[in-house]
Amino acid sequence: MAALTDLTLAQMKAGLAAKQFSARELVQEHIEAVEAARVLNAWLVETPEIALSQADAADRALAAGEAGLLAGIPLGIKDLFCTKGVETTASSKILKGFKPTYESTVTEKLFGAGAAMLGKLNLDEFAMGSSNETSAYGPVISPWRANGSEQPLVPGGSSGGSSAAVAARLCAAATGTDTGGSIRQPAAFTGIAGIKPTYGRCSRWGVIAFASSLDQPGVLARDVTDCALVLEAMSGYDPKDSTSLNAPVPHYAGGLGGDLRGKRIGIPKEYRVDGMDADLEALWRKGVDWAKEAGAEIVEVSLPHTREALPTYYIVAPAEASSNLARYDGVRYGLRVAPEGGSLADMYAATRAEGFGAEVKRRIMIGTYVLSAGYYDAYYLKAQKVRALISRDFAQAFEACDLLLTPTAPTGAFGLGAKTADPIAMYLNDVFTVPASLAGLPAMSIPAGLTSDGLPLGLQLIGRPLDEMGVLDAAFALERRAGFAAAPSRWW
Amino acid sequence: MAETYTIEGRTGPWEVVLGLEVHAQVISKSKLFSGASTTFGGEPNSQVSLVDAAMPGMLPVLNGECVRQAVRTGLALGAKINLWSRFDRKNYFYADLPQGYQISQFQHPIVGEGKLEIETEEGGPRTVGIERIHLEQDAGKSIHDLSPSASYVDLNRSGVALMEIVSKPDMRSPAEAGAYVTALRQIVRAIGSCDGNMQEGSMRADVNVSVRKAGEPFGTRCEIKNVNSIRFIQQAIAYEARRQVEILEDGGSIHQETRLFDPDRGETRSLRSKEDAHDYRYFPEPDLLPLELTAEFVEECRRSLPELPGARRARYEAELGLTPYLAGVLTADQDSADWFEALLADTAKRQGKPPRDVAERAANWMTGELFGALNKLGVEVADSPVSPAQGGELLALLADGTLSGPLAKQLFEIMLETREDPGAIAEARGLKQVSDTGALETAIAQVMAANADKLAEYRSGKDKLFGFFVGQVMKASGGKANPAVVNDLLKKALNQA
Incomplete structure (x- = not known):
């Protein structure tokens, strides 16, 4: 049998349900993986005792037939989520030693669904960054390396600890937050899937604020199905967050069919920027073909702003x-x-x-x-005012199509330190992810291919407000056709 | 036209222009954006939620009751209610401002323009315009005098809801400013949106003062911050206006600034100049959605309003026939008006008369006897030892002749002390007028017999001695004789010969 850490979250659920292994065994194996991967600096705090006690509770629930959606699933929590009694710093020195007396709504929901917390994940300080190099506790090293190179690469940011930990098989999935691309870009950099739902879908209560009108919790996981499972558990109305949306949460994983017949997928012409990386452009074209194969109609749309x-x-x-x-x-x-x-x-x-x-x-x-x-x-x-125009662009585009397909980031992962001296170059990483953030739309990155150097590239799907289901389903269709199976080979 | 208040300078009279920003603490169980209690006087930092302490990741949730109270206050001031309003952040650093910003309403307040009728003795009635009312959070309290080397912060007040009620620059004298605050206080107390307690800081004012020669445009103003009594507001204005006149007459100019009033010295002094003013960097509060109200909600608020002091006063004059003075005194605060209406209802019922017929008598007794007694005791009308029903009973005993005026006064003193009903006291202590003609005739006969000389003088034409005989009979009855009956009987007896 393969290592338990290599299973997807859905496979872990199936294995637990079939009693092939216990939650304790599953969590224990991940704890060991976390300990063995400290060189990546993905974790700021490891909480093996908490994870094991949650695993034991999950085993009892599984035995009693009362298991929640994520019973026994080992997760990593981005250190922007306040966790009761566990140091929460947002990767900043200013919060060193801060132990909240309260649990964020999202983590409370996840733990309520039976998940086990392996620890708190590194991030850019206060989620400000695109490479996880602004953390006061040191950068995260990507588990990926370019072909034939030992140069350390960035895992993307700000959810760089989350992307590195999921890609390195240290946890089944991880929470992230996305303000301008902080889930999607690191997911793209590390060959995993990540979804930022509609602004207001997941509660911001207990999430340390960066930019309130943009911040949105979401999830990074191995594939679309795993994202769907975790997203369902963490979504929902929260009266403690005035910007939270009071809308029912669908059973996302159950709705994944990958049949895009009758769907129109828009290709925004303004995203075809000059000097776009040839690998990326080719991948985008492949994405269009996969969508067609799945039955979608392709339309060109304009997002003028x-x-x-x-x-x-x-x-x-x-x-x-x-x-x-x-x-x-x-x-x-x-x-x-x-x-x-x-x-x-x-x-x-x-x-x-x-x-x-x-x-x-x-x-x-x-x-x-x-x-x-x-x-x-x-x-x-x-x-x-421009933000309102950007939202209007999307609303108009969604009259002609149901979803948008774009690249996630302009390049693959870059070397540690390559852009730290040039903030503008760093900010340009967010060029494809920021518009959906400004409009509050659900958007997802899926791993779709590799650069010529063997580094992952992602494609992004953007949907209408609250249409996470449509985004996930289209992503599921593309994921099946992309057949992305690459994983970082273990060097740590 | 009444006389205008002016400051007499060397160069002639100066007019004073005043505008007030009154901060009124909203009556609500919990704070504007958190569930923490708002009770005054709790142990320091005992009424602080995670939101009030601005812990990381905490978010504000608007308290609907505070919105309701602001709308009711706006309606009571005849103001426009803005169905769409928005909260903004006012950014500045201070130790008692945990978030580093105050959530307020800058550009789009919940209440727009309204007006308030005021009246001063010298100036007569006038209307002061209301510019706006907005909702905002209060800050905590810094305490600097507990330690020589450290400051302490109490966050109990942090996040408590305030209404900032902004007037137009329509007032022209300290008396008008006082009348404005008094009238505003009456209204918020009447509708229950603020307790108006200035000592506890539930109501305080920023006073904008400028001076000008008659007919000239507005002068540069100074703002006196956080004045917490009507008397201090008036003292601060008088001092500040005089200060500004002296500067201008010495050829200087007024610099826009924020000043503080020092009640011990009775003067204002500079806190910070315009150049040092904070740049508050207002921007829309992204943690809250815009506040949208429905017309139905506003109507519900309107229906919940009690009769307002102005309307009540007019009704007392028109329906009850009270003088403007009595109507004014009785409607000065909600408790007095409530007490009066209970007294009036009881009195009318006991005497079987329409309220209008007994209103003046009841009003006179309440404003004279009752208020006089309460004043001496130092007790508010709400805590009166005598109840409205007991007052009504006393008035009924007077009206039906059971008590004379002097007896009623005597009995009232006992009521204040014992809190007993007047009928029971009169019965137990025999404090009743004697109108029994048999008993009085006996007393008269005795007095006439004992004063044969005076009787002879009277009968020989010395009419003035009638009063002497009345006095003697009253004395013999121990003050309880009914004077009218004594008069009648005595006349008959003296003139029989």
């Missing part, structure tokens, strides 16, 4: 972040640096100077600037 999406995002997100991060002031929790004989303002300055990393500071300054008197209209207000 695509070019404005990235600058809009880099005004709106930092603006909200500059305000959301004001609470880290050294007064009530987290790091406090109080200079001898200093004033309150001195304490703020010293605490925040010491506690925040360079990228977080950069975004706080950008955000503060664009909201300042005299600049607000030119930046923030204008960005809000």
Whole structure:
């Protein structure tokens, strides 16, 4: 029998149900995998005791025939989700040692469904980054390597710990959060699937805020079916989040058929950017063919404000972040640096100077600037207007089609440190993912092929608001035809 | 036209222009965006939820009761209710502001323009425009005097709902500002949207003061922050207006700034200038959806409003025939009006008369006897030792002749002390008018016999001695004789000869 860690989540469920192995055995094997992979730096906190006690509870539930949807499934939790009694830092020094007294709604739902938490996953500091290199606790190393190379690669970001851990078979699935592509881009970089549902589908309560109007929890997993299972468990209305959507959650996994007959799939012409990587362009064309094979009608659509999406995002997100991060002031929790004989303002300055990393500071300054008197209209207000136009673009496109098919990221994974000196080059990673975030639409990345260097590339599907089912089903159809079976070979 | 309030300067009279921003704490069990309690006086930091402490990942959820109270307040001020409003973040750093921003309503407040009728002794009635009312969170409290080297923060008030009620710059004297706050306080208390308790800080005002020569455009204003009594508001205005006039007459100019009133010294002093003013970086609160109200909700709020003080006062004058003065005193606060209406209903019932016929008597007794007594005791009308029903009984005993005026006063004193019913007291202590003609005739005969000389003088034409005989009979009855009956009988007896 193959290692338990190689099973997909759906296979683990089947094995547990058939009593081929216990949840304890399944979790124990993953704990060992986590311990053996510390060189990847994917985990900030390992919680084997919690995982085992949850596994035992799952075994009892399985025996009693009362197992939840994710009974005994070992998960990794992005360290942006507050977990009761377990250190939660958002990869920032300013929250070092912070142990929440509360459980985020999403993790509570997952644990309620029987899942086991292996630990907390590394991320870009406060989810600000596209390579997981801004973490105060060191970068995550991708389990992938280019053909014939030992150069360390980034796992994408900000959910880089999540993508690396799932790709390296350290957990069955991991939670992520996506503000401008933070689930989809790392999923694409590491050859796994990841879905960001409609804004409001999953509760943000207990998720440390980056940009409130964009942040959305989601999941990274081995394949579409696994994403569907976890998404169902973590979705749903939460009265504690005023932006949460009160809509029924379908049984996603049960709805996967992969039959796209009668579906129209739109190809946005503005996503065909100059100088696009040839491998990527070829893969996108293949995706179109797979969709046709599955019965879909292909239509070309226009999203005229695509070019404005990235600058809009880099005004709106930092603006909200500059305000959301004001609470880290050294007064009530987290790091406090109080200079001898200093004033309150001195304490703020010293605490925040010491506690925040360079990228977080950069975004706080950008955000503060664009909201300042005299600049607000030119930046923030204008960005809000463009954001409305971007949403309108999508609404109009969805009159001509049911789903959109695009690449997930402009390139495959890049080398550690390759873009850290050039923030703009780093921000360009999000060019295909940001528009759907600004419009709050469900969007998913699936692994679809490899670059000539043997590194994964992803395709993105974008759907109408609340049509996660349509997105998942189309992704399922493409996944079957792509037949992506590559996995990183273990070097750690 | 009544006399205008002016500051007399060397160069002539200056007009004072005033606008008020009143912060009124909303009466609600829990805070504006969290479930924590709003009770005043709890142990420090005992009424703080995770949201109020701005823990990571916490989100605000709007309290519907606070919305209802703001709408009711708007309706009571005849204001436009905005069916679409929005919350904004006002960003600034302070130790007692855990989020690093206050959730407020900047661009789109829940209540728009309205008005408030005020009345001053010198100025007569006038209308003050309301610019807007918006909902916002209160901050916590920094305490600097517990330790020489540290400050403490109490977050019990953090997140409590405030209505900021912004007037137009329509007031022209400290008296008008006082009357405005008084009238506003009456209304919010009457409808139960704020307890109006200025000592506990449930109501406080930012006062905008500027001066100008008559007919000139508005001058530059200074804002005096957080003044917490009507008297201080008036003192602060008088000081600040005088200060501004002196600067202008010395050839200086007024710099827009925020000032504080020091009640101990009776003066205002600069807190920060416009140049140092915070850039609050307002932007729409992304954690909350815009607030959309239905017309039905607003109608429900309207139906829930009690009779407002102004309408009640007009009704007392028109329906009950009370003087404007009595109507004004009785409607000055909800408790007095409630007490009066209970007294009136009881009095009318006991005496079998329409309320209009007994209203003036009841109003006079309440504003004279009752308020006088409560004042002496230092007790609010709501805590009166005498109930409206007991007052009604006392008035009935007066009306049917069981008590004389002096006896009623005596009995009322006993009621205040013992809280017993007047009928029972009168019975037990024999405090009843004697109208029994037989007993009085005997007393009269005795007095006449004992004062034969005076009787002779009277009969020989000294009419003034009639009063002497009345006094003697009253004295003999121990003050209980009915004076009218005594008069009648005495006249007959003296003139029989």
